[in-house]
Amino acid sequence: MSVQMHIPGVSDLTTQDKSPFALDQWYVAALSSECADKPLARTLLNHPIVMFRDGAGVVHALEDRCCHRSLPLSAGTIEEQGIRCGYHGMLFNGEGRCLEVPGQSTVPPRAKVKNFPVQERDGIVWIWFGYDQQAAPNGDAPSYPVHTSGEYVWGGDAFHYDAPYQLIHDNLLDLSHLGYVHLQTIGGDARVHMNAEMNTTTDGDNVLVVRHMHGVTPPPTYTAAYPFEGKIDRWQEIDFRVSHIRIWTGGVDAGTDDLRDPNRGGFHMRGFHGVTPETETSAHYIWTIATNPKANHEETLKKVMAQTAFTFEEDKVVIENQYQNMIRFGNQPLMSIHVDVGANRARFIMEKLRTIRR
Ligand code: FES
Ligand SMILES: [Fe+2]
Known part of the structure; x- marks a missing residue:
């Protein structure tokens, strides 16, 4: 069953002019x-x-x-x-x-x-x-050097969602939910996440959401994996690329490295999130997490993997619950708040890409 999800200015209806999915x-x-x-x-x-x-x-x-x-x-x-x-x-x-x-x-x-x-x-x-499956692909598949550069250890898994891919995009583009959903792992004080400095930019079909939180308490996953001294400065960079999202998060001891420095130190978690529709109402979520342990590489990766899987299971519960409620209530309009800027831009891009060219 297909459910319409209304976002202001963006319709999710599949019509004769729309493919259910962004192709090419x-x-x-x-x-x-x-x-x-x-x-x-x-x-x-x-x-x-x-x-x-x-x-x-x-x-x-x-x-x-x-x-x-x-x-x-x-x-x-x-x-x-x-x-x-x-x-x-x-x-x-x-x-x-x-x-x-x-x-x-x-x-x-x-x-x-x-x-x-x-x-x-x-x-x-x-x-x-492709829209024309006989035509050759438009270029090579994306590279992902995080897996091969040797700077990180990484692992991953494939989850199945009984929910449409758009809800996974929404979730990943809006990390303000960490303080409510992921208290045991990467969350922390909800007010910190809701009030993070946020900057959203669009480049063609890509959306980049950058969030900074200064002088905050490191969450459980961070302290389990890295020897922080006290408060930290945290960043979240969410890079939406239509078929997948790259999320670079981490923290440095407060007041040390500049969060805008591409070579900043501290603890890093680089998430790769392949969001591939299975049908209009179900999706595959194929993810990896990469990190840069100071010591005990294998043990730290195990911890980070276990906590990441736990975190993503929490998201799955929320998103499937959300979708069931959308079905229960039918086509009710949704409203947006300040944290939805990136998610709404991604929805706009997906809507544009779903338009069938004739
Ligand atoms: S060879 Fe007979 S069904 Fe495949
Ligand atoms: Fe989450």
């Missing part, structure tokens, strides 16, 4: 670590997809349906050359071409399944969805 984008399909020795089934933007890594180590994405009798290919097995259907054994390569029909000497020309452009970069598997 590289979306996050999986973490590289999820594509190992088994097929990975995931519905992305209403397309049931199977992903697999072939014998050469290359990840592919095919429609998750055997062209013979429709068994999901994800029920099959991976071989050196491709994926073998688990019903009658037809073997398909990464382009979706059938290489073998067991017991038959020829392969019928129609024996193929649809494939989708995929690129694996910096530990992330990206998939392209």
Whole structure:
């Protein structure tokens, strides 16, 4: 069931002029670590997809349906050359071409399944969805050097949401909720978060929200992971890029480094948030968290990972609850407050990108 969500000046209706999703984008399909020795089934933007890594180590994405009798290919097995259907054994390569029909000497020309452009970069598997799926992707998938620079240790996971992707965007672009939702991890005094200095800028289809909080008490995750001396200066930089959001947060001992210095020290958490619609009303949230421990790298990463997963579970509870209530109350208008500037800009951009070009 599709639910209209009204934001002033922005409509979320799917009409004949609107796609439910912003297309011509590289979306996050999986973490590289999820594509190992088994097929990975995931519905992305209403397309049931199977992903697999072939014998050469290359990840592919095919429609998750055997062209013979429709068994999901994800029920099959991976071989050196491709994926073998688990019903009658037809073997398909990464382009979706059938290489073998067991017991038959020829392969019928129609024996193929649809494939989708995929690129694996910096530990992330990206998939392209275009308005014209026959057209080549418009450039390479984004890089994410945080995973590969060697400056950070990182880990991640994939969550499923019974809620539309827009509500995850709203949540990530408005971190004022930390003081109410995440008291046990990255939160702290709610007044501090609600009164943070906030600067929102737009560059094309990207939105950057920068928030600073000076002379505040470090929250539990920070003190568990880093030897702060007392009060800290905190920053949150939320970088919205349509298919994903990069969030750089952290803190320095109060009054030391300038929060505008790109090379500032202190404790850093760099979050990568792939928000990939599953359907109009459900989404995949594929995230990683990277940090810069002073010592005990493995142990600190474990702590930060556990607290981040706990934090994101808290968001999931709020967002799914919020969505259920939207269904319960039907099309009620929403209102905006000061913390919604970034979220509203992102909604405006998504609305523009969902417009079908003719
Ligand atoms: S259903 Fe796949 S080979 Fe028959
Ligand atoms: Fe949150």
